[in-house]
Amino acid sequence: MKLDAKIPAGPLTGKWESYLDHIALVSPANKRKRKIIVVGTGLAGASAAATLGELGYKVLAFCYQDSARRAHSIAAQGGINAAKNYQNDGDSVWRLFYDTIKGGDFRAREANVYRLAEISNQIIDQCVAQGVPFAREYGGVLANRSFGGAQVSRTFYARGQTGQQLLLGAYSALTRQVALGQVEMYPKTEMLELVLVDGRARGIVTRNLETGKIESHAADAVILASGGYGNVYYLSTNAKGCNTTAIWRAYKKGAGFANPSFVQIHPTCIPKTGDYQSKLTLMSESLRNDGRIWVPKKKNDKRPANDIPEAERDYYLERLYPSFGNLVPRDVASRAAKRMCDEGHGVGMTGLGVYLDFDDAIDRLGEQTVRERYGNLFEMYERITGEDPYQVPMRIYPAIHYVMGGLWVDYNLMSTIDGLFVLGEANFSDHGANRLGASALMQGLADGYFVIPYTLGQYLAGVAGDEIDTRHAAFTQAEKEVIEYQGKLLGIGGKQTVDTFHRRLGEILWNNCGMSREEKGLSEAIDKIKALRDEFWSALRIPGDGGQLNQELEKAGRVADFFELAELLARDALARRESCGGHFREEFKTPEGEALRDDENFRHAAVWEYNGEDKEPIRNIEPLEFENVELTQRSYK
Amino acid sequence: MKLTLHIWRQKSREDKGGFVTYRLDDSSPHMSFLEMLDVLNQQLIEQGKDPVAFEHDCREGICGACGLVINGYPHGPQEGTTTCQLHMRHFKDGQEITIEPWRSKAFPVIKDLVVDRSAYDRLMQKGGYISVRTGSGADANAIPIPKEKAELAMDAAECIGCGACVAACPNGAAMLFVSAKVSHLGLLPQGQPERDARAIQMVKKMQAEGFGACTNYRECEAVCPKNISINFIARLNRDFLKAALFCGSEKGGKRSK
Numbered sequence: 001m002k003l004d005a006k007i008p009a010g011p012l013t014g015k016w017e018s019y020l021d022h023i024a025l026v027s028p029a030n031k032r033k034r035k036i037i038v039v040g041t042g043l044a045g046a047s048a049a050a051t052l053g054e055l056g057y058k059v060l061a062f063c064y065q066d067s068a069r070r071a072h073s074i075a076a077q078g079g080i081n082a083a084k085n086y087q088n089d090g091d092s093v094w095r096l097f098y099d100t101i102k103g104g105d106f107r108a109r110e111a112n113v114y115r116l117a118e119i120s121n122q123i124i125d126q127c128v129a130q131g132v133p134f135a136r137e138y139g140g141v142l143a144n145r146s147f148g149g150a151q152v153s154r155t156f157y158a159r160g161q162t163g164q165q166l167l168l169g170a171y172s173a174l175t176r177q178v179a180l181g182q183v184e185m186y187p188k189t190e191m192l193e194l195v196l197v198d199g200r201a202r203g204i205v206t207r208n209l210e211t212g213k214i215e216s217h218a219a220d221a222v223i224l225a226s227g228g229y230g231n232v233y234y235l236s237t238n239a240k241g242c243n244t245t246a247i248w249r250a251y252k253k254g255a256g257f258a259n260p261s262f263v264q265i266h267p268t269c270i271p272k273t274g275d276y277q278s279k280l281t282l283m284s285e286s287l288r289n290d291g292r293i294w295v296p297k298k299k300n301d302k303r304p305a306n307d308i309p310e311a312e313r314d315y316y317l318e319r320l321y322p323s324f325g326n327l328v329p330r331d332v333a334s335r336a337a338k339r340m341c342d343e344g345h346g347v348g349m350t351g352l353g354v355y356l357d358f359d360d361a362i363d364r365l366g367e368q369t370v371r372e373r374y375g376n377l378f379e380m381y382e383r384i385t386g387e388d389p390y391q392v393p394m395r396i397y398p399a400i401h402y403v404m405g406g407l408w409v410d411y412n413l414m415s416t417i418d419g420l421f422v423l424g425e426a427n428f429s430d431h432g433a434n435r436l437g438a439s440a441l442m443q444g445l446a447d448g449y450f451v452i453p454y455t456l457g458q459y460l461a462g463v464a465g466d467e468i469d470t471r472h473a474a475f476t477q478a479e480k481e482v483i484e485y486q487g488k489l490l491g492i493g494g495k496q497t498v499d500t501f502h503r504r505l506g507e508i509l510w511n512n513c514g515m516s517r518e519e520k521g522l523s524e525a526i527d528k529i530k531a532l533r534d535e536f537w538s539a540l541r542i543p544g545d546g547g548q549l550n551q552e553l554e555k556a557g558r559v560a561d562f563f564e565l566a567e568l569l570a571r572d573a574l575a576r577r578e579s580c581g582g583h584f585r586e587e588f589k590t591p592e593g594e595a596l597r598d599d600e601n602f603r604h605a606a607v608w609e610y611n612g613e614d615k616e617p618i619r620n621i622e623p624l625e626f627e628n629v630e631l632t633q634r635s636y637k
Numbered sequence: 638m639k640l641t642l643h644i645w646r647q648k649s650r651e652d653k654g655g656f657v658t659y660r661l662d663d664s665s666p667h668m669s670f671l672e673m674l675d676v677l678n679q680q681l682i683e684q685g686k687d688p689v690a691f692e693h694d695c696r697e698g699i700c701g702a703c704g705l706v707i708n709g710y711p712h713g714p715q716e717g718t719t720t721c722q723l724h725m726r727h728f729k730d731g732q733e734i735t736i737e738p739w740r741s742k743a744f745p746v747i748k749d750l751v752v753d754r755s756a757y758d759r760l761m762q763k764g765g766y767i768s769v770r771t772g773s774g775a776d777a778n779a780i781p782i783p784k785e786k787a788e789l790a791m792d793a794a795e796c797i798g799c800g801a802c803v804a805a806c807p808n809g810a811a812m813l814f815v816s817a818k819v820s821h822l823g824l825l826p827q828g829q830p831e832r833d834a835r836a837i838q839m840v841k842k843m844q845a846e847g848f849g850a851c852t853n854y855r856e857c858e859a860v861c862p863k864n865i866s867i868n869f870i871a872r873l874n875r876d877f878l879k880a881a882l883f884c885g886s887e888k889g890g891k892r893s894k
Contacts (some may be wrong), residue, residue, distance in 0.1 A: 051771040066692065067758050069798055070700040086778060122772065129774030131767045131827050133791040140781025158791060164699055165794060172766035179762035187755070210747055239694040273667040276676055279696045380698075383718060384669075386726050449771045497682045499675070543687050548649065549748045551690055552682065 001256055001609045003622045006410040007111040012628050013094075016115045019411075023454055024461035031056035033467075034460055035219040037204055039191045039246050041068035043163075043441060044424025045225030046170035047448030053177030055453060060217055061174065062186045062206060064241055064554075069171045072227060072239040073444060076163025077284045078147055079155035080127075080441040082120035087144050091152040093117045098629060099150060100439060103329070104404070104432020105581035105597060106631050107259070107605070109624060111411060112429045119446040124156055126449055130169040134158050147285070147437045155438045160284060160376055166441055170448070190554065191246045192482045194222065194253050194420065197474045200463070201250075201420035205478045207486075209554060212547040214482055216470035220460060221419045223452065224250060225444075228403040228425035230263065232562045232569065233514070234506025236400035237269060237282045243558040244565050247407050247426050255415040256408035256607040256620065258428035260565065261573035264435055264582050265515050266401035267333035270384055271353040275503075280399040281384060283356075283377055285437055288326045288333070290361040290370065291394070293317050295354050299344035305355055305393045316340055324636040331434055331582050331595070332636055334398035338515045341397075348395045357393035398515060402440060404431040404582065405572075408607045408622070412455035413447060416607075419463070421456065423447035428605065433581025486546050489556050494539035498555040501536045505529065505559070505566055513570050518586040522574040526567055533563040568608055568617060575619055578602045592637070599631055638664045638725060641733040642677065644689055647746050650753075654746065656735075666726035670713065671696060671703065673725055674736075690749040698722040698862065701797035704804070705750055706737040711801035711860045719799065719862040739804035743811070743847045754800050756846040757814065763842040764835035765818045767827050780826050793821040795863045802857035802865075808849030813857040815839050816873035817865050823876055833880035840877050 008015040026034065034057050038049040041063040049061040063071060083096040097117040101108060124142075128134065134156050135143040147155040158165040177183040186206070193205040195216065203218040229244035230236040251257045268283045294313045301308065317336060318325045328336075337354045340346065347353045362370050367390060371378070378389045385395070406428040407415050413429070414421050424444040431439065512525035536559070542552045578598035579588045588596045604621040611617050640661045647654030661680075664673045671693050678688035694702040698719040705720045707713035713723045728734065736750065744752040794817070802813035819836050822828030828835075844850075851870055858867045 047771075054770050065694060065700075065702065066754060067798065069758075070694055070702050072695060072700070075695045075697055075699050084777070124777045125774040126769075126771060127774075128777040128780075129767070129769045129827055131790075131822050131825050133787050133794050133821065133825065134777075136782055136784045136787045138784050140783055140787075141778050158794075161699065161795065164797075165791075168794065172761070173769075173771070175758070175761045176766045176768060178758075185758075187758070237697075239700060240696060241694050274665060276665070276668055276672045278669070278672050278675055281697050380722075383715075383722050384724065386667075386724065453771070495683065497679050499679065541682060543682055543685070549690055549751065552688060 001416055001607065001618070001620045003256065003408065003416070003607055003620060004410060005109060005622060006412060007109070008411065012110060012114050015111055016118055020454060023458040026457045026461050028056055030465065032058070033465060034058065035060065036456070037217055037219040037222045038062070038225060039204065039223065040071065040225035040227060040426070041171070041174065042071035042073035042225060042227055042424060043167055043170055043444030044448040045223070046071070046167065046174045047445050048223055048225060048423055048452045049183050050170060050173035050177050051449055051453045052456070053180070053182035056182070059177070059183040060186065060219065061183050062189045062191060064188065064190045064209060066188055068174055068185060068187060069168060071167060072242055073167045073441070074164045075239065076441055077160045077282065078286065079145065079157035079162045079438040080123070080166065081147070081154050081436070081438045082124045082156060082442065083117055083154060084121055084124060086142060087153045089152045091154050095152065096120060096154065100430065100436060101432070101629055102632070102634070103436040104434055105595070105634065106432065106599070106603070106626065107262070107580055107624065108430055108432035110626060110628055115451070116430050116443060116446050119450045120442050122450055123442065123445045127166060127169050130173060132158065132165045132169045150436070163441060166445065170445070191226070192249065192557070193478045194250050195474050195478045196253055196417065197468060197472060200418045202468050203470065203475060205475070205482050210549050212550065214479055216475040216479055218468050218470050218472070218475065220463070220465070221421065221456060223421045223423060224407070224426050225423040225448065226426050228406070229562070229565060230400045230403055232505070232566050233400040233509050234502045235272060235277060235280050235510070237266065237280050240279060243561070245558055245561045247422070248561040248565055250407060250415065250417065250420060252610050253417060254610065255417045255420060256609055257405070257568065258408035258605045258607045259405040259433070259572065260569045260608065261513065261576065261583055262404035262433050262581065263400060264330065264402040264404060265334045265398045267330055267337060267398045268356065268396045269399035270381065271348055271350065271395050271397035273349060281380070282399070282401060283381060283394070283396060285330070287356060287374060287377060290365070290373070291326065291356040291358050292360055293326050293354055293356055295340045295345035295347060305347070314345070321636045328636045329434070331584070335515050335584060337398055353395040353397045355393035356396045358389060359393070362390070402435055404428065404433060404435055408605065412459065413451055414455070414459065419459065421452060423452060433583055486553070486557070489540070489560065490542050490546060490553065492537060492540045492542070494541050496539045496541060498540065498542070498552055498559050501532065501540065502555070502559045502562070504532055505563060508532065509566055509569065513573050516584050516586055517573050519574065522570050525570045526574070529563065529567050529570065536560070536563060571617070572606055572608065576602055576606060594635070597633070638666060638728070638730045640664055640673070640728070640731070643733065643735045644750070645737045646689070646749055648748065650745060650747055664725055666724070668725045669696070669721060670707070670723040670725065671721050690751050692751050693721055696721040699797060701799040704739055704799045704801055706739065706804060708735050711739065711804040712862050717862060717864050719797070739800050741803045741809040743809060744800060744803060752800070756848070757798055757800065757811070759846060760811065760815060760839055760842050761818070763838040764831060765839065767822060768831060769827070782825060786824050790821050790824040793817045793824070793865065793869050796865055797863055799862065801860045801862060803848065805856040805860040806849065807854055807856065808852060810851045810857070811843050811848040812851040812870045812873065813861065813865055813867065815843055816869040819876055820869040820872045823872070832876065836873065836876040836880045
């Protein structure tokens with residue numbers, strides 16, 4: 001597999017500008033003739049489809065939801081970073097770039113991250129022009145808050161619903177193009193296969209989720225903006241429908257899959273209560289600004305929190321990390337919580353939880369101030385748990401939240417398949433081994449509004465404008481395979497439900513490939529996943545047929561792909577013999593128990609290449625060059 | 638908890654549909670309402686029966702996909718809560734629960750509890766946006782917006798597009814949904830150039846899609862999971878009236894019909 005990142009020459013700070021000055025353009029008359037497929041309508045997909053439509057391309061946009069507005073970007077709470085420096089507190093494009101590279105534990109590409117930081121400012125301008133109601137100060141200018149331990153206030157936000165407002169902005173721009181006939185929208189439609197003609201991505205095969213109709217769509221290029229695969233763990237903060245199918249199909253057609261084991265586990269989620277649990281809910285990271293995290297000093301202490309005297313509480317983050325205390329980064333806080341629970345200090349019904357206590361904050365600030373800052377989060381907590389956090393401490397536990405891994409892309413956001421572009425969480429490009437808070441929204445919109453419109457034009461200007469239609473043999477063959485595969489799933493004829501298997505798969509991954517990983521557990525996980533996968537293919541039951549709305553069939557197709565991805569994820573974690581960011585190997589830690597990077601041997605992206613059914617995939621590498629920043633060890637003591 | 642569930646089952650758009658009663662013996666007060674339905678579906682599949690189809694996605698109250706009429710109330714008995722965030726502790730052991738889809742002319746049933754809300758997307762296509770090309774925005778701080786106005790716009794913008802307002806309205810009106818969008822954009826300076834056209838086109842489209850008219854029942858506000866106020870409907874009415882009277886008059890053109 002050839003991995004050419006195609007990073008423009010010249011100094012880091014001038015790469016993108018000089019790239020824009022020299023790219024080839026597509027004439028308006030030719031844009032009209034070019035068709036682009038966009039899969040997914042979250043921040044990246046909706047902004048890309050809208051912008052490409054505005055430019056004059058003919059766009060076909062697909063989402064599995066009943067409306068483009070429901071993509072899971074909508075659930076992002078905290079905010080979006082930009083280097084505007086409106087606060088005059090010393091922020092700059094360089095600082096945002098540096099924080100992002102360092103936060104990612106030096107496992108991302110300098111040139112991509114610098115471009116992201118540069119574009120961040122344009123995003124805010126664009127969103128305000130669309131009518132996104134960002135928070136404002138009394139003077140009418142935009143407000144900012146600090147987030148994720150940054151030393152500057154660079155996060156723009158719309159209450160606790162920033163993702164919702166940004167997505168509705170992108171959705172409205174998309175809607176306008178639908179009304180103008182530039183974008184043809186296919187809701188309730190799931191991509192099931194990528195179609196290549198002469199090595200180029202030329203289309204997709206889809207299933208209409210209401211009628212079951214299998215259909216082909218042809219285009220000049222295909223863009224995947226289908227989000228992350230955190231649901232491979234079953235329990236996560238993702239929406240129930242989030243899946244890997246689109247990028248997994250592309251992987252099996254030859255797209256490199258980079259760093260699949262780089263997964264972010266968020267420390268402040270509401271713990272699970274029982275086996276029926278279907279998803280986990282995130283409580284904003286901002287709660288750690290005033291809440292104190294503790295567990296009982298005594299093991300298996302079943303007393304109610306308020307009956308445990310102060311002297312018998314262990315504020316372990318404050319004890320272990322005196323200088324950062326409760327504000328250590330996400331990966332560090334998550335691992336510490338797990339350690340406490342594994343040692344028997346966990347609280348709540350399942351013992352998998354730690355307290356997040358606002359008692360001191362209420363004493364210090366008064367209940368009114370706490371209510372103003374966190375009222376809506378406290379309400380949400382009470383709605384779900386039935387407990388009042390003003391009276392008893394919240395219980396929290398880490399949960400799968402985001403994936404930094406994804407399809408490998410070059411500087412143009414093109415995968416290793418010619419004409420296949422990947423945007424947003426679905427690609428691997430910007431967050432290295434750990435993502436900073438409020439950076440996911442920034443990346444999704446940067447890719448969609450401000451990168452792909454240029455890099456796609458550059459690509460299209462260089463390829464033949466030959467028309468292709470869905471009667472081509474490559475499409476009929478792909479459709480046939482999709483129908484056969486679906487028939488195979490429906491015909492298993494076992495007795496167990498998809499959810500039963502998905503839950504068991506999630507448990508294997510969570511226990512062996514979650515917050516802490518080690519060689520033995522990872523090797524065992526690979527065997528267990530394979531065994532469970534065989535069981536899935538012999539004992540699954542899907543009621544009904546494929547010619548109608550069949551939610552069990554939808555889930556089964558996604559879980560079948562999760563099984564294959566899970567194995568690759570474990571393999572990637574096994575092969576990376578170092579700890580970095582969210583990837584923590586027990587064998588590689590400092591004497592104090594912190595992540596220990598191995599820059600000499602692992603300063604690279606691992607890019608996996610599909611090698612055929614039941615054959616071991618090939619691990620390729622893209623070495624990461626750091627010409628502008630110095631590699632340092634992260635410490636929060 | 639033991640429950641008796643009366644659930645609307647309908648095979649397809651054409652099927653007439655009807656209630657089927659199920660007994661569920663092992664639900665827990667800690668479950669969400671949708672997790673209770675998950676448990677029922679697992680049992681149905683294991684018994685070789687067809688599970689109940691229902692819409693859901695984020696399960697944290699923001700995507701707007703879920704929506705069931707529970708004992709007559711869209712999104713159930715708890716105020717300001719989507720179906721996915723409603724928990725079983727609000728029900729009693731042994732209770733009978735009736736579960737239906739949204740019922741409205743403009744939202745036809747697709748299967749069981751799943752309805753077709755594409756009319757909302759078509760409404761949005763009639764001006765539920767600000768026409769601005771990517772890259773043509775001025776600096777974000779170029780136009781200051783008073784905090785109170787921005788906050789009010791945000792109150793309206795919180796709408797999740799679930800359709801509960803339509804389901805609750807005896808007239809099947811989509812006024813709360815449309816008024817939230819018209820108010821959100823109309824309160825901001827960026828939304829002014831298209832404000833008149835937006836109000837007129839969206840109201841016209843609402844009628845064309847088969848939604849009813851508002852006669853102030855206020856049921857929409859009562860069931861809205863985001864507590865969107867009907868004050869926005871008053872704002873929509875003012876915008877519509879003003880636009881209908883004066884639209885085009887600056888150019889000496891004819892009044893809009």
